[in-house]
Amino acid sequence: MEGQAPSPLPDQVLENVLETVLHFLSSRRDRNAASLVCKSWYRAEALTRSELFIGNCYAVSPRRATARFPRVRSLTIKGKPRFADFDLMPLNWGAHFTPWAQALAQSYPSLRRLHLKRMSLTDRDLTLLSLSFPHFQDLLLTCCEAFTTTGLAAIAANCRLLRVLDLAECVVEVADEEVDWISSFPETQEETHLESLVFDCVECPVNFQALERLVARSPSLRKLRLNRYVSMSQLHRLMHRAPQLTHLGTGSFSASELDPEPDYASAFAASKSLVCLSGFREIWPDYLPAIYPACANLTSLNFSYADINAHQLKSVIRHCHKLQTFWVLDSISDEGLQAVAETCKDLRELRVFPVNTREEIEGPVSEVGFEAISRGCRKLQSILFFCQRMTNAAVVAMSNNCPDLVVFRLCIIGQYRPDPETLEPMDEGFGAIVMNCKKLTRLAVSGLLTDRAFGYIGTYGKLIRTLSVAFAGDTDLGLKYVLEGCPNLQKLEIRDSPFGDGALRSGLHHFYNMRFLWMSSCKLTRQACQEVARRLPHLVLEVINSEEGKADDIEILYMYRSLDRPRDDAPKVVTILH
Amino acid sequence: MDNSLRISHEKELNLEATELRLGLPGSDEPEKRSVVRSNKRSSPEASEELECMSKGNMNSNGSDVTSDHDQDNVVPPAKAQVVGWPPIRSYRKNNLQQKKGEEGEGSGMYVKVSMAGAPYLRKIDLKVYKSYPELLKTLGNMFKCTFGEYSEREGYNGSEYAPTYEDKDGDWMLVGDVPWNMFVSSCKRLRIMKGSEAKGLGCL
Numbered sequence: 001m002e003g004q005a006p007s008p009l010p011d012q013v014l015e016n017v018l019e020t021v022l023h024f025l026s027s028r029r030d031r032n033a034a035s036l037v038c039k040s041w042y043r044a045e046a047l048t049r050s051e052l053f054i055g056n057c058y059a060v061s062p063r064r065a066t067a068r069f070p071r072v073r074s075l076t077i078k079g080k081p082r083f084a085d086f087d088l089m090p091l092n093w094g095a096h097f098t099p100w101a102q103a104l105a106q107s108y109p110s111l112r113r114l115h116l117k118r119m120s121l122t123d124r125d126l127t128l129l130s131l132s133f134p135h136f137q138d139l140l141l142t143c144c145e146a147f148t149t150t151g152l153a154a155i156a157a158n159c160r161l162l163r164v165l166d167l168a169e170c171v172v173e174v175a176d177e178e179v180d181w182i183s184s185f186p187e188t189q190e191e192t193h194l195e196s197l198v199f200d201c202v203e204c205p206v207n208f209q210a211l212e213r214l215v216a217r218s219p220s221l222r223k224l225r226l227n228r229y230v231s232m233s234q235l236h237r238l239m240h241r242a243p244q245l246t247h248l249g250t251g252s253f254s255a256s257e258l259d260p261e262p263d264y265a266s267a268f269a270a271s272k273s274l275v276c277l278s279g280f281r282e283i284w285p286d287y288l289p290a291i292y293p294a295c296a297n298l299t300s301l302n303f304s305y306a307d308i309n310a311h312q313l314k315s316v317i318r319h320c321h322k323l324q325t326f327w328v329l330d331s332i333s334d335e336g337l338q339a340v341a342e343t344c345k346d347l348r349e350l351r352v353f354p355v356n357t358r359e360e361i362e363g364p365v366s367e368v369g370f371e372a373i374s375r376g377c378r379k380l381q382s383i384l385f386f387c388q389r390m391t392n393a394a395v396v397a398m399s400n401n402c403p404d405l406v407v408f409r410l411c412i413i414g415q416y417r418p419d420p421e422t423l424e425p426m427d428e429g430f431g432a433i434v435m436n437c438k439k440l441t442r443l444a445v446s447g448l449l450t451d452r453a454f455g456y457i458g459t460y461g462k463l464i465r466t467l468s469v470a471f472a473g474d475t476d477l478g479l480k481y482v483l484e485g486c487p488n489l490q491k492l493e494i495r496d497s498p499f500g501d502g503a504l505r506s507g508l509h510h511f512y513n514m515r516f517l518w519m520s521s522c523k524l525t526r527q528a529c530q531e532v533a534r535r536l537p538h539l540v541l542e543v544i545n546s547e548e549g550k551a552d553d554i555e556i557l558y559m560y561r562s563l564d565r566p567r568d569d570a571p572k573v574v575t576i577l578h
Numbered sequence: 579m580d581n582s583l584r585i586s587h588e589k590e591l592n593l594e595a596t597e598l599r600l601g602l603p604g605s606d607e608p609e610k611r612s613v614v615r616s617n618k619r620s621s622p623e624a625s626e627e628l629e630c631m632s633k634g635n636m637n638s639n640g641s642d643v644t645s646d647h648d649q650d651n652v653v654p655p656a657k658a659q660v661v662g663w664p665p666i667r668s669y670r671k672n673n674l675q676q677k678k679g680e681e682g683e684g685s686g687m688y689v690k691v692s693m694a695g696a697p698y699l700r701k702i703d704l705k706v707y708k709s710y711p712e713l714l715k716t717l718g719n720m721f722k723c724t725f726g727e728y729s730e731r732e733g734y735n736g737s738e739y740a741p742t743y744e745d746k747d748g749d750w751m752l753v754g755d756v757p758w759n760m761f762v763s764s765c766k767r768l769r770i771m772k773g774s775e776a777k778g779l780g781c782l
Contacts, residue, residue: 083662083665085665085667085668086661086662086663086665086666086667086668087661087662087668088661088662143667169667169669171669201669254699255699281673282701284699304670305670305673305674307674329674353666353670354664354666355674357664357666357671386664386666411664411665413664415660415663468665470663470665495662496660
């Protein structure tokens, strides 16, 4: 009839229904599966994906990503591989955010959230971000670098709706003129939208008065992590401004004024919502009792910058019955670990970092504390443990006591260390872990390990997605077992292990399923890498050699799948094979 | 396994003799000696399997040997560290080194400064100062006190407070007793003592 719009075609109705339904699909794995059903599902899924996760910034070009997914509001991008954190990659290797910044500014005017990990972003990038997205709310930067406080000032000044500004373990360069970025939050705004402000990694002083005013006008603030330039008494003032905090990073936790000291404990008692404490960057242990009032409610405690001994730890930990996440230095020794095991029955995640990173015969923590933890903390899901000595028996015990382990990372600092009691390799311990911990998805091995250990991993580690290997194995067989046996393997990082060309070839069937393979100081040759590059055209093989002369031996191979042409922003030391 | 048993095991396996430390590493001793181990693996069978080791391994080594009975002057070469091992982010390593401030590794040489009667600590970077007067001026400002004139014979006679420091040997010395460079390299921490407390301190 005239005047009426034509009724939509049946196909279109279906697409509308599909889009409506797909809006509810949040898991990216589910979405990936849905997109493979047929073309119309592919289109509908692409139009409705609002959260985009890019595990490797070089796996896809910004243009391709924005073309396929036009309506993204939340974006996560990861750049360098993890071993770059340990100075194993050349400076300026890449992971530059600039091309992404430009593409996003053009394509995603509604962008609300950006999370970058191990990317290199400049002040210009940050400024562009701050000006391009009027609805921008959340900025999370983890292990990023190349920007200064100037960039932070731009974010503070221009993002009126800023809700989250989280800087975790970033390297913030010192600008030529130090910029007072905290003052850049507009004071004219009566109330900010800030919920989370994390800047413990920013290594320069902040304007405290401006910070205090900012906190005072941020009623939604729940997470505040201060850097070490904030003193105890300043912390006290901030805590009184924000008693509603749930997550607090305490800054230096040492004092710098001669004035009579305020009652710190009362500040912690008044913060009834605190569940997560961290900071303690320059801890003066005499102040520890101040946190006792908060301990009973804590689910997360990070003492990994606090050089405290067992006695000092005990005074705190005996109150922490609800603790689920605990990061600490090995200065607490086995005795401290035993205290944790006795009290923290709900512990899910434990990380023990070393104060002394040199190889020694003995260290303050050992199999004794490790086994105590396994006996006391049966619900353990994730452990990262640095030590100088460990026995197979203790590792086997943990595999039996803690069957829920999902992440097992044991770092025996001495290379090629056998079990000090039996003098055997550590094969059986790690074997027990992969056998008994049926939910294990992440594993890092160390100590003296033969091919046998890798045989175990290949046989039992069926769910493993991330595997880290250093100074281990005997022959190509080791790597072969893993590449052939672990169907879910996505991230494999190996250094200083005797795996060569034969081993590399055994993974040809699997490399397209992986996010990346890293092999440094192994026994690979350029020819083998060339061959892999030829046979698998969608793989990018980056070969990094520090010296020109040794062309045949590969020092570093970093290999990843990519939908686009290899990048053109690599430094000279990187050769890309294709 | 007690110490003696462990030693005999290691000897059996032909390890180069290693030093047995009497204290735990990381404990606050004036002389931190890192135990230096040889390149060899600890078990005989494993050393055969070593044949196919890659070249990148074990560029860290030091087969020098010392024991606790050695003269204080002999400091064994610290074992060269392998790049990126253990896998700890430099960010974390740097933060801890700043804390320790003992060997002056890295860019700063931070030492703790305490004052008699004050319940707090400060930290200063000794590398920032070029001379005693500079240092004392800063300390005076930090703690709102004065030190008076220093003389070799009488120390800081006459002033209420005197700056002292603990050196590598664990001894408490008066600031100013030794040449500046020697002070910077041996100072572990500073303490501003009451004048009366500081009497009796002097050079070894």
